Amino acid sequence: MNLIEIREGKVSLLIPNPKDYEKEGRYDPSWSPVFYNPKMRLNRDISVLALSVIKPKSVVDALSASGVRGIRYYIEIGGIEKLILNDKNPIATELIMKNAEKNNVNAQITTKDANSLLYEIKADFVDIDPFGSPAPFILSAINATMNKGYVAFTATDLSALECSSSFSARRKYDLTCEKLSFSKELGIRGLIAKVIREGAIIEKAAYPMFSLYFDYYYRVFFRIENGAKKVDKLLEKQGYYYECSKCGYREVDYYAERKICPRCGIEMKRYGPAWTGELWNxxxxxxxxxxxxxxxxxxxxxxxxxxxxxxxxxxxxxxxxxxxxxxxxxxxxxxxxxxxxxxxxxxxxxxxxxxxxxxxxxxxxxxxxxxxx
Structure with missing residues (x-):
């Protein structure tokens, strides 16, 4: 594997040479043996900034790929005493070792299925940055997050969350939905609602602290707190958004039902269950x-x-x-x-x-x- 050196934030990084994996003059990061997406630089910058507020002592990057995200946290935040960088791809973990050594980062590097790892450990901050949907990792990531710790999820499957694909929305996020005029925001509310429901299974409350829509992805940070009563209060803010496509009239209800617009008399479109509370602390x-x-x-x-x-x-x-x-x-x-x-x-x-x-x-x-x- 031919490697080139790049710089991002305060770290130097070795990545597979993109030119070696071009097809007809085009390059997609997923074609490389180890994933590195330069378009996610803003995502990583924002995440470094968020961690400067959180100040975690222990960090897990469960889907590390090149290791850039976790290595940047270690170098640019400071105070991290335990860093776990994981990827189930052995080619990736070999590259992570090189990048950690290159930046003098003391990390535990593992080659495990992310869910398996997340049921074995606990950390102040858990990062889930998948290629596609975070849904398969939500429960295990919350389980791995310590009481009063934080977990962050990236989602790139906006067609499901915004309900361009209603079947995918139902499969991955339990959504019953149609495309509404404000679906870009509903998508992130649908993601937050899913995270809250997954946390509810193990009586952990997931409070949304920071929400971002940018380019082709969502990014949300949650604070996790133990307690069934806290979970119950969050679940009270799960609801369904309704919109009339003829006059724009809106409603929010906490039950899924067929609704007729009181102004036009036509059936309204629906999206839910979605988070109806604040998107930011x-x-x-x-x-x-x-x-x-x-x-x-x-x-x-x-x-x-x-x-x-x-x-x-x-x-x-x-x-x-x-x-x-x-x-x-x-x-x-x-x-x-x-x-x-x-x-x-x-x-x-x-x-x-x-x-x-x-x-x-x-x-x-x-x-x-x-x-x-």
């Missing part, structure tokens, strides 16, 4: 924003800063975003400028989920009035 989010000054070397610094500024504003609003082009089309008006809408509604913000959307706790008729005026 504001204290955690503001701490990340404050700590960013310590990571000026990030290649994605400007993007991360811009994202955090938007997240801080949109975290003020619990309700899912409204898509302006969708509402404008329903009332046969031109799409309004977002700035005009924010000024008219007063209590509203941009959303990172969709450049066409706004976050607000106002009702749809108030948004319609602003578009018309």
């Amino acid at each position: 504001r204290e955690f989010l503001l701490s990340m924003k404050e700590n960013l000054k310590n990571f000026t070397y990030f290649d994605t610094l400007m993007q991360v800063n811009k994202l955090l500024n938007i997240l801080v504003e949109e975290s003020k609003y619990v309700s899912p975003y409204f898509r302006l082009d969708f509402i404008a089309s329903l009332i046969k008006r031109n799409i309004p400028k977002r700035e005009k809408m924010l000024e008219c509604l007063k209590e509203a913000s941009m959303t990172h989920f969709d450049y066409r959307g706004i976050k607000t706790n106002k009702e749809i008729h108030e948004i319609v009035n602003c578009i018309k005026n």
Whole structure:
């Protein structure tokens, strides 16, 4: 295997030469014998920033591939006393050993099935960054997370979570759903709901602390706390979102049922069970924003800063975003400028989920009035 050296964050990394695995001038990271995706750099930068708030003593990267994520945590956060880097691919673990040695990282490197490993160990922070769905690893990852520890999941199977593929949504995430106008946010709410239900099985409460939609993936950090009563309170915030495709009317209910729009008389589309609570813990989010000054070397610094500024504003609003082009089309008006809408509604913000959307706790008729005026 021909290796090349790259640099990411504060680490030097050996990876398989992408040129050796090109097909007809194209390259996909999954074609390489060891997975390394440069498009996930922002994901890893954001994760380093989040860990600067968490300050874990023990870290598990259960699907390590090249080892870049766990090695960056060790080097860039400091204070990590135990690091476990795992991948079931022996070619990957051989490369992880080289990269750990190259960066003077003291890590326990294992070649195990991720679920098997996660039922053997406990850690302050567990990272699940799969190629595809995190669903097969959710229960074991929560099980491996210590009380008051943290676990993070990446999901790239947005077609399932956003309900472009309703059968896949049901198989992987227990979702009964249709595509709604704000599905980009519903996808992450569906993922959070699934994590909470999996934690409930073993009486561990999973509190969403930080949620991100970027490019083609979701990334969510959870704080885990033991206790059946805590779990029960979280389960009370699982519900179903309904939307009328004719007038845009919305409802949230805690039972799955056939609903008729009270305004139009047609059957509404449904998505759920989904998390109906906050997507961000504001204290955690503001701490990340404050700590960013310590990571000026990030290649994605400007993007991360811009994202955090938007997240801080949109975290003020619990309700899912409204898509302006969708509402404008329903009332046969031109799409309004977002700035005009924010000024008219007063209590509203941009959303990172969709450049066409706004976050607000106002009702749809108030948004319609602003578009018309």
